[in-house]
Amino acid sequence: MTSRLSYGTIVLALAGVISGAAAQVGESGQSQSTNPAIRLDAAQRAAILTAVRDARIPPPNNSFSLSVGAPVPRSIELYALPIAALSQAPEARNLRYTMVQNQVVLVDPVDMRVVEVIRAAE
Numbered sequence: 001m002t003s004r005l006s007y008g009t010i011v012l013a014l015a016g017v018i019s020g021a022a023a024q025v026g027e028s029g030q031s032q033s034t035n036p037a038i039r040l041d042a043a044q045r046a047a048i049l050t051a052v053r054d055a056r057i058p059p060p061n062n063s064f065s066l067s068v069g070a071p072v073p074r075s076i077e078l079y080a081l082p083i084a085a086l087s088q089a090p091e092a093r094n095l096r097y098t099m100v101q102n103q104v105v106l107v108d109p110v111d112m113r114v115v116e117v118i119r120a121a122e
Contacts, residue, residue, distance in 0.1 A: 038106070038115055040089055045118045047088035048081065052097060052104045055082050059099050065114070066100060072112045 040048070060076045072078075078096035086093055095106045095115055106116040 038091055038095070040092070040116065040118075044089040044092075048085040048092065048097075048106075049104055049118050049120065051082040051085035052099065054084070055079070057099060063100055066103065066105060066117050068114050068116065070114045072098075072105075072107050072114060074112060076107075078107055078109055 057079055062073065062075070064070065064073055064076070076098055078098055081089075081092055081095065081097055092106060094108075096109045097107065098105050102120055104118040105114055106118070107113065108115050
């Protein structure tokens with residue numbers, strides 16, 4: 001009797017996990033982002049831009065659309081934000097970045113979409 005109860009508990013737990021994962025998949029079959037829209041102020045943008053420029057990562061070999069929500073090719077290498085940037089913008093901790101045309105592109109690594117583009121003139 002005890003083993004039936006344990007198996008039942010496991011089955012219910014798995015059903016909850018599966019339904020939660022299914023809820024994150026949209027009608028198009030694409031996974032939905034778990035990161036809400038990020039809002040950075042001018043000081044946070046400047047801190048991220050400075051920290052990323054100091055890191056001096058190589059630019060990607062190909063380009064892509066730099067508009068918020070645009071897909072990022074999986075071939076683009078993404079980097080964790082430097083600690084100096086995260087100290088000023090902790091809400092960006094789950095994001096990754098790359099540099100394109102001297103701009104910092106923040107990317108949601110779960111759905112591989114552009115979340116924010118920080119231009120040097122900002």
